[in-house]
Amino acid sequence: xxxxxxxxxxxxxxxxxxxxxxxxxxxxxxxxxxxxxxxxxxxxxxxxxxxxxxxxxxxxxxxxxxxxxxxxxxxxxxxxxxxxxxxxxxxxxxxxxxxxxxxxxxxxxxxxxxxxxxxxxxxxxxxxxxxxxx
Amino acid sequence: xxxxxxxxxxxxxxxxxxxxxxxxxxxxxxxxxxxxxxxxxxxxxxxxxxxxxxxxxxxxxxxxxxxxxxxxxxxxxxxxxxxxxxxxxxxxxxxxxxxxxxxxxxxxxxxxxxxxxxxxxxxxxxxxxxxxxxxxxxxxxxxxx
Numbered sequence: 001x002x003x004x005x006x007x008x009x010x011x012x013x014x015x016x017x018x019x020x021x022x023x024x025x026x027x028x029x030x031x032x033x034x035x036x037x038x039x040x041x042x043x044x045x046x047x048x049x050x051x052x053x054x055x056x057x058x059x060x061x062x063x064x065x066x067x068x069x070x071x072x073x074x075x076x077x078x079x080x081x082x083x084x085x086x087x088x089x090x091x092x093x094x095x096x097x098x099x100x101x102x103x104x105x106x107x108x109x110x111x112x113x114x115x116x117x118x119x120x121x122x123x124x125x126x127x128x129x130x131x132x133x134x
Numbered sequence: 135x136x137x138x139x140x141x142x143x144x145x146x147x148x149x150x151x152x153x154x155x156x157x158x159x160x161x162x163x164x165x166x167x168x169x170x171x172x173x174x175x176x177x178x179x180x181x182x183x184x185x186x187x188x189x190x191x192x193x194x195x196x197x198x199x200x201x202x203x204x205x206x207x208x209x210x211x212x213x214x215x216x217x218x219x220x221x222x223x224x225x226x227x228x229x230x231x232x233x234x235x236x237x238x239x240x241x242x243x244x245x246x247x248x249x250x251x252x253x254x255x256x257x258x259x260x261x262x263x264x265x266x267x268x269x270x271x272x273x274x275x276x277x278x279x
Contacts, residue, residue, distance in 0.1 A: 031231035033217065038224050044217050046232050048174075048190040048259035072188060072260060077181050084175040085190055112192030112259015113217075 027091035030066070038126050040119035041100060047090050048112035055109055057116070059102040064094045066114065099123075173233040174210070174261070176241065182273055185247055185265040189239065192259030193217070201254050201263060206247060210261065211238040246270075 033044040047055065050068035058065050070088040096102055101121040108115045174191035189210050191199070199212045213236045219225055243265060251266025 031233070032229055033227070033232050034229040035218055036226045036228060037219070041228075042219075044232060046192045046259075048192040051258050071258070072262070074179070075181050075184065075186060075264075078179040078186055079181070080177065080179040082176070082178040085177055085188075111194065111256070112190075115217075 026087055027067075027089045028085070028087050030068075030090045030092055032092065038120075040117060043094075043114075043116040043118070045090075045092065045114040045116070046112065047109070047114055049088075050090065050109070050112060052109050055114065057105075057107055057114075059096070059105065062096050062102075064096050064102070064105075064116075064118075065091070066093075066116075067091045068114075172239055173214070173237045174239065176210075176239055178241065180244075183267055184251075185243060185267065187241060187263040187265070189261040189263070190259065191237075191261050194256070194259075196256040196261075199254075199256065199261060201252070201261075203243075203249055203252055203265075206243050206245070206249075207240055208243055208252075208263070208265070209238060209240045210263075211236070213237070 030045045030047050032046075035042045045066055047066075047068045049070035049072055051071050054069040054071050056065075056067040058067075068090045070085075070090075096118065099120050100118050102118070104119050106117045174189040176190070177188045179186045179188075187208070191210075191212070191214075194212055194214060199210070202209045202211075214234050216234045217232075218227060218230070221227075244267075246267045248266040248268045252263065254261060254263045256262075
């Protein structure tokens with residue numbers, strides 16, 4: 001995929017197997033919104049069907065990985081007749097850039113929408129440089 | 135000539151291929167269209183007693199979701215508000231893939247669906263609608279006199 005490559009967050013192919021074992025390969029790619037302001041980045045991801053305890057967020061080095069398993073109670077003996085969602089696992093990996101503080105990420109999951117807030121590190125916050133008259 | 139000037143990208147070609155394959159295998163296309171790729175994505179299943187419909191519609195207020203049943207056609211509609219902040223010069227939207235706006239999806243129910251036996255629940259962003267099948271249509275064993 002060569003869609004959007006911002007300076008701060010860019011889409012990447014899943015990382016090498018040692019960082020995250022892809023259990024059986026195929027996963028759903030959840031749609032996301034990424035917004036940046038002066039203090040950090042906010043990411044929204046659609047993960048319908050993922051309860052809080054089945055959501056797995058981890059940061060390894062520069063990689064932010066969002067993984068979640070769909071948990072639906074299916075009635076006994078149900079036969080699927082039509083399916084647009086064929087997999088029960090979401091996965092998406094982003095590369096964080098240096099000025100983002102991976103240690104201070106906060107996350108909320110509400111009705112299948114994950115909201116992540118990744119603040120910028122203190123030293124990377126914007127500031128105005130005073131020009132001294134000469 | 136235009137082909138070489140404006141080469142279609144590989145993603146669009148794959149998209150077209152997928153659509154064609156899908157149409158080729160869909161032997162009885164529905165008059166209301168395939169609907170695949172719309173919002174919300176819908177899965178349908180059934181048991182002997184009920185028809186189960188799952189709509190993958192995350193981030194909605196259940197009070198604003200409308201589920202209507204009219205002459206065997208079930209429709210799900212609502213509106214998904216924008217989560218993005220108001221635009222100003224200090225914010226930048228880098229990726230915007232999530233659906234926003236009004237949506238409506240329609241599913242034709244089988245004939246044995248009971249219009250009085252519809253229930254719906256919303257949990258973790260999935261709207262689960264259960265439609266009971268009519269008693270008369272349920273399988274039963276006939277006792278031999």
